[in-house]
Amino acid sequence: xxxxxxxxxxxxxxxxxxxxxxxxxxxxxxxxxxxxxxxxxxxxxxxxxxxxxxxxxxxxxxxxxxxxxxxxxxxxxxxxxxxxxxxxxxxxxxxxxxxxxxxxxxxxxxxxxxxxxxxxxxxxxxxxxxxxxxxxxxxxxxxxxxxxxxxxxxxxxxxxxxxxxxxxxxxxxxxxxxxxxxxxxxxxxxxxxxxxxxxxxxxxxxxxxxxxxxxxxxxxxxxxxxxxxxxxxxxxxxxxxxxxxxxxxxxxxx
Amino acid sequence: xxxxxxxxxxxxxxxxxxxxxxxxxxxxxxxxxxxxxxxxxxxxxxxxxxxxxxxxxxxxxxxxxxxxxxxxxxxxxxxxxxxxxxxxxxxxxxxxxxxxxxxxxxxxxxxxxxxxxxxxxxxxxxxxxxxxxxxxxxxxxxxxxxxxxxxxxxxxxxxxxxxxxxxxxxxxxxxxxxxxxxxxxxxxxxxxxxxxxxxxxxxxxxxxxxxxxxxxxxxxxxxxxxxxxxxxxxxxxxxxxxxxxxxxxxxxxxxxxxxxxxxxxxxxxxxxxxxxxxxxxxxxxxxxxxxxxxxxxx
Amino acid sequence: xxxxxxxxxxxxxxxxxxxxxxxxxxxxxxxxxxxxxxxxxxxxxxxxxxxxxxxxxxxxxxxxxxxxxxxxxxxxxxxxxxxxxxxxxxxxxxxxxxxxxxxxxxxxxxxxxxxxxxxxxxxxxxxxxxxxxxxxxxxxxxxxxxxxxxxxxxxxxxxxxxxxxxxxxxxxxxxxxxxxxxxxxxxxxxxxxxxxxxxxxxxxxxxxxxxxxxxxxxxxxxxxxxxxxxxxxxxxxxxxxxxxxxxxxxxxxxxxxxxxxxxxxxxxxxxxxxxxxxxxxxxxxxxxxxxxxxxxxxxxxxxxxxxxxxxxxxxxxxxxxxxxxxxxxxxxxxxxxxxxxxxxxxxxxxxxxxxxxxxxxxxxxxxxxxxxxxxxxxxxxxxxxxxx
Numbered sequence: 001x002x003x004x005x006x007x008x009x010x011x012x013x014x015x016x017x018x019x020x021x022x023x024x025x026x027x028x029x030x031x032x033x034x035x036x037x038x039x040x041x042x043x044x045x046x047x048x049x050x051x052x053x054x055x056x057x058x059x060x061x062x063x064x065x066x067x068x069x070x071x072x073x074x075x076x077x078x079x080x081x082x083x084x085x086x087x088x089x090x091x092x093x094x095x096x097x098x099x100x101x102x103x104x105x106x107x108x109x110x111x112x113x114x115x116x117x118x119x120x121x122x123x124x125x126x127x128x129x130x131x132x133x134x135x136x137x138x139x140x141x142x143x144x145x146x147x148x149x150x151x152x153x154x155x156x157x158x159x160x161x162x163x164x165x166x167x168x169x170x171x172x173x174x175x176x177x178x179x180x181x182x183x184x185x186x187x188x189x190x191x192x193x194x195x196x197x198x199x200x201x202x203x204x205x206x207x208x209x210x211x212x213x214x215x216x217x218x219x220x221x222x223x224x225x226x227x228x229x230x231x232x233x234x235x236x237x238x239x240x241x242x243x244x245x246x247x248x249x250x251x252x253x254x
Numbered sequence: 255x256x257x258x259x260x261x262x263x264x265x266x267x268x269x270x271x272x273x274x275x276x277x278x279x280x281x282x283x284x285x286x287x288x289x290x291x292x293x294x295x296x297x298x299x300x301x302x303x304x305x306x307x308x309x310x311x312x313x314x315x316x317x318x319x320x321x322x323x324x325x326x327x328x329x330x331x332x333x334x335x336x337x338x339x340x341x342x343x344x345x346x347x348x349x350x351x352x353x354x355x356x357x358x359x360x361x362x363x364x365x366x367x368x369x370x371x372x373x374x375x376x377x378x379x380x381x382x383x384x385x386x387x388x389x390x391x392x393x394x395x396x397x398x399x400x401x402x403x404x405x406x407x408x409x410x411x412x413x414x415x416x417x418x419x420x421x422x423x424x425x426x427x428x429x430x431x432x433x434x435x436x437x438x439x440x441x442x443x444x445x446x447x448x449x450x451x452x453x454x455x456x457x458x459x460x461x462x463x464x465x466x467x468x469x470x471x472x473x474x475x476x477x478x479x480x481x482x483x484x485x486x487x488x489x490x491x492x493x494x495x496x497x498x499x500x501x502x503x504x505x506x507x508x509x510x511x512x513x514x515x516x517x518x519x520x521x522x523x524x525x526x527x528x529x530x531x532x533x534x535x536x537x538x539x540x541x542x543x544x545x546x547x548x549x550x551x552x
Numbered sequence: 553x554x555x556x557x558x559x560x561x562x563x564x565x566x567x568x569x570x571x572x573x574x575x576x577x578x579x580x581x582x583x584x585x586x587x588x589x590x591x592x593x594x595x596x597x598x599x600x601x602x603x604x605x606x607x608x609x610x611x612x613x614x615x616x617x618x619x620x621x622x623x624x625x626x627x628x629x630x631x632x633x634x635x636x637x638x639x640x641x642x643x644x645x646x647x648x649x650x651x652x653x654x655x656x657x658x659x660x661x662x663x664x665x666x667x668x669x670x671x672x673x674x675x676x677x678x679x680x681x682x683x684x685x686x687x688x689x690x691x692x693x694x695x696x697x698x699x700x701x702x703x704x705x706x707x708x709x710x711x712x713x714x715x716x717x718x719x720x721x722x723x724x725x726x727x728x729x730x731x732x733x734x735x736x737x738x739x740x741x742x743x744x745x746x747x748x749x750x751x752x753x754x755x756x757x758x759x760x761x762x763x764x765x766x767x768x769x770x771x772x773x774x775x776x777x778x779x780x781x782x783x784x785x786x787x788x789x790x791x792x793x794x795x796x797x798x799x800x801x802x803x804x805x806x807x808x809x810x811x812x813x814x815x816x817x818x819x820x821x822x823x824x825x826x827x828x829x830x831x832x833x834x835x836x837x838x839x840x841x842x843x844x845x846x847x848x849x850x851x852x853x854x855x856x857x858x859x860x861x862x863x864x865x866x867x868x869x870x871x872x873x874x875x876x877x878x879x880x881x882x883x884x885x886x887x888x889x890x891x892x893x894x895x896x897x898x899x900x901x902x903x904x905x906x907x908x909x910x911x912x913x914x915x916x917x918x919x920x921x922x923x924x925x926x927x928x929x930x931x932x933x934x935x936x937x938x939x940x
Contacts, residue, residue: 054766078772090767092760103760106753107772113781116753123753170772295678297685346866354677355624356865359818363861366815370854485689488682496678523697530690537671537683 005030005065005174005205006051012059013046020046021057022229028174033196033206035216035237038226039250044209045087047226048176051207052084053077065173079108081173085163087182087209093152097143097162100151101134102127105169130169137165141195157188164195174205181212193219213240213250225249257519266399267518268511273403273469275510276410280465281483282490282502283417284458290434290497291454292344294357299462299487300480301368306332306463307475308372315383324383325409325467332463336455340448344455365480372477380474406468413464414503420457421499430454434497486513489529493536585736589729598728600844602800605732605739608836609793610813611820612746612829613786619826620750621782622762623677626814627668627684628790630691633809635661635791636798637695640708650714650799654738658791665787669780688809695806707805714799731800738796742789747829749785758782759827815857816840822864
């Protein structure tokens with residue numbers, strides 16, 4: 001097993017005349033929590049989109065476990081083990097929490113279409129296992145008691161955790177969290193810190209895009225600071241405290 | 255001799271094709287404008303065209319006011335109908351969260367109502383208003399063609415020219431062009447107000463009415479005349495890309511010629527198939543329409 | 553037992569109770585439908601019955617694509633027509649039994665649907681609607697003009713009877729009542745297949761694609777594959793109905809591919825509520841019978857359906873069934889919290905046919921399956937919604 005899980009090389013992405021990404025290069029070793037910070041417009045979310053397949057880069061490579069994935073569709077990358085949450089919270093509100101999680105894991109289990117259509121014993125076996133996994137996922141985010149609730153009954157922060165739990169249903173190798181703290185109350189921030197540490201303990205590599213620098217400093221093993229579509233600094237969380245140029249970038253914008 | 259016919263024969267077909275192409279162009283331009291501003295595909299556009307035809311017939315034949323008056327009045331009447339349709343129907347549709355499907359179904363329903371209603375009222379047999387110029391031919395540059403067709407073509411050119419001026423120079427025209435480019439921004443600025451939408455609908459329907467009035471002397475008027483036009487009209491809009499008025503006009507003229515040549519020189523099937531073949535080809539080559547700046551459909 | 557397991561188990565009793573009521577309801581309905589020709593009265597009524605079955609099936613195939621996937625598929629009628637022609641050509645050219653022709657013809661149609669789906673379903677829904685309409689007209693055109701293959705405008709007449717001779721069993725299908733049963737067999741198969749598919753986990757997947765394609769992609773779903781598969785299956789089913797219909801009228805001609813059939817099925821899906829299985833079925837029955845009762849001629853029938861479309865689209869965008877259901881839900885919400893807790897998991901909200909204002913749209917929530925049962929309503933709970 002190689003040490004590097006994700007390699008991003010020279011990513012370029014243009015929107016009309018604007019270069020959102022201008023040659024982004026970094027590696028993510030297996031098993032760490034990698035923070036990704038930067039001012040608005042520095043290209044953080046676009047980077048995540050290009051890694052997970054929701055945007056296609058105009059140039060550069062993305063390698064996952066040594067294999068190039070930049071031609072892969074988003075769903076294929078999800079199946080390879082790269083899951084993500086969205087900056088704008090995306091969940092199905094009318095479902096129960098449990099059903100949402102089952103749906104999130106549905107495309108990853110061994111049940112074939114025929115099993116689904118005919119309700120074979122195999123499907124029931126798979127669903128049972130999925131249900132257990134869902135309960136475990138919920139436990140990871142401390143929401144076990146809410147399995148039977150409808151998603152719309154939960155608070156915003158709780159829904160974000162549900163989305164996260166959904167991403168965990170497929171036992172991902174890498175989880176990309178896009179602004180997990182956005183819109184979340186200060187009390188719930190601690191929850192999320194605990195969750196991230198939990199994920200790390202389980203060996204899941206996490207890539208977090210966030211504005212909240214303190215949070216990133218607390219949970220990350222490594223930090224990437226982006227500016228103007230490029231990687232400005234790549235180091236340990238201490239750069240957030242000690243590096244002058246980083247301050248300028250983060251406070252100055254773009 | 256080309257394919258067994260003299261060049262003048264083909265040129266004649268081309269001219270005839272341009273005449274109907276001009277009507278298609280007016281129709282497609284109207285369709286595009288309405289789609290651009292209202293955001294809804296109007297499947298009943300063909301039936302509005304048909305209604306325009308009946309209005310024109312009524313004015314020129316029943317009232318006896320003749321061709322030229324019918325052109326002006328039909329345009330005015332259909333423009334009014336267009337403006338009225340905003341309050342009657344389109345405003346409601348715009349507000350719906352799933353405007354695409356609601357609009358589709360509603361306009362489809364309307365089209366069925368109009369088509370069958372008019373069939374019940376007037377019968378299916380085509381008629382055309384008496385026009386002294388109908389049988390006059392003129393030889394222009396070695397090409398023998400109907401005078402009326404040339405006139406229809408001329409009318410289309412003038413109308414399209416007027417449209418161009420309106421869209422480029424007037425504030426409302428600018429607003430009409432602006433809305434499809436960025437719907438959200440337009441909404442924020444307040445551009446897509448009742449006034450702009452009503453104007454767009456009036457212009458779109460007016461053009462459609464004009465097209466009908468111009469060609470019914472040689473095309474005839476009957477309740478199902480809208481079907482062919484809407485079918486071709488949508489093919490044009492798909493080929494040109496959903497937002498491009500200029501593109502729609504060019505493609506319409508081109509298609510008119512292609513269909514005329516195919517029909518007159520080869521077979522009726524070829525004529526009917528032409529829009530489809532071209533549309534499929536265009537979809538394969540450029541899925542979002544041939545014209546680059548065309549707005550991506552919703 | 554953790555709290556969550558406890559709350560899951562607590563939903564079982566209502567499910568069981570209701571299921572019995574629902575199953576018996578279905579059985580009674582089946583009994584009525586199956587014995588209809590015996591007590592119908594005249595051949596005319598039998599024909600109306602056949603029409604109801606046909607439209608019920610055909611509108612469900614549209615429901616499958618439009619209600620569950622969100623794609624306005626005018627192409628259902630195209631497939632119905634292509635299926636009819638294919639079945640006839642296979643039967644006549646390969647000299648096989650019409651039933652074999654129907655099966656093979658439907659398969660051929662399903663295969664044709666694949667490239668069509670791949671080409672058209674990747675675009676916006678607007679574009680798909682236009683492409684499917686234009687394709688329908690194209691198909692009608694080909695049927696009309698390709699004299700040598702399709703018989704042109706006259707079509708192919710004097711179709712053979714779909715009799716069955718298997719060893720000692722001999723079934724003739726010639727008169728109205730016999731064709732009623734032949735249609736019944738196919739229509740029931742269509743309805744059963746649609747129900748089986750959309751109420752399964754796959755149906756939930758389809759709804760998730762309809763609701764939010766990015767989200768479903770992030771959940772590992774191959775959107776295009778499922779869309780095309782859905783369309784292809786719907787095409788197969790529509791084709792089989794078209795095929796049996798032409799054998800019944802003993803002629804297949806271009807009038808099969810016509811807006812004449814589009815308006816009714818659109819109306820039925822919208823009135824019944826896209827995504828609601830029983831809603832659409834009831835609407836199909838109602839909307840077929842009403843014009844017949846009123847003895848409408850073709851033009852007035854078209855007016856009727858056109859009016860239905862406009863009224864339902866403008867006034868009741870969610871369809872009659874879901875609107876009624878929402879009212880029922882609202883009244884249930886007034887009960888005590890405890891009761892609601894017990895009942896809620898078995899209620900579902902069918903996605904409105906014309907979508908939701910809610911950006912993170914609604915997907916039918918099913919109660920999680922009880923461990924021990926054979927599960928009809930694993931996902932969409934359409935069964936359950938009618939009984940609580």
